[in-house]
Amino acid sequence: MHNLRKYLAVAVISLVSAGEALAIEEPAFHLIAQFNDIEIRQYPPLIVAETIVVGDMATASNAGFRLIANYIFGNNKSVDGVADQPSQTIAMTAPVTVERVNLTEQWRVQFVMPRAYTMSRLPHPVNEAVLLREVPAKRYAVLVFDWFAGEEKAEEKARDLFAWIASKNLHAIAPFQLARYNPPWTLPFFRRNEILIEIE
Structure with missing residues (x-):
């Protein structure tokens, strides 16, 4: 019972954190296309x-x-x-x-x-x-994923996105960026991470 209460408390904190994250300003972008968990976005100057x-x-x-x-x-x-x-x-x-x-x-x-x-x-x-x-202003291919986003996972997801870019005859023109949206205490299945690769 003690462990259950502890788990529920952590879950509530993470839900609150997720709600707070939704209130934090994020860069605006124009969604050009979406392919499952991959998006093509156009960002304005920042x-x-x-x-x-x-x-x-x-x-x-x-x-x-x-x-x-x-x-x-x-x-x-x-x-x-x-x-x-x-x-x-x-x-x-x-x-x-x-x-x-x-x-x-x-x-x-x-x-x-x-x-x-x-x-x-x-x-x-x-x-x-x-x-x-x-x-x-830049255009990016973006792969969205959850859970933890350490260096090994980021490089794995980046390889997947570089391969997808090549399969669509697009051209990557910069290294990948890892974007993290959540505070460190967020439960892994509530986390939002992205790999962004600039394309022509």
Whole structure:
């Protein structure tokens, strides 16, 4: 009975977390086509906060998340450079993405900034390891999956998506990105993950 209560408590927390995740802003996109668990999406220009971290995917994801979270939760300075102006808190968005940089042990971790902001309105990061960057409009093939999304699983799903892209005579033009939408305490069957590969 104790174990059942414990399981139900965890399930309720995960359901609440899933509901909260639905309320978090996500990047808008135009769905061009859908093939079961694979989608073709067109994304508009976006602004991202990003950092590059060395290590394996798990280590880099955690370290990168902390650096960018620190920026959006107030470790920033005003746009006009006024020293005594208070820092800003920027709303959390989903997903958090990670991608390997040039086949090295470096990983680029990104948060998309809320749509209400422009580059001129975003506060500047205090930590120079965090950069703000405008990303142009892009088209992606996207594979959606649940459960845990570690490095091995991400690479497996990416191989599947690269193969699918080739089978449709499409052309991949960038490495894969792993996008995670949920907090770490979410039960695996409630998790939403995506592999994104930019295509022509």
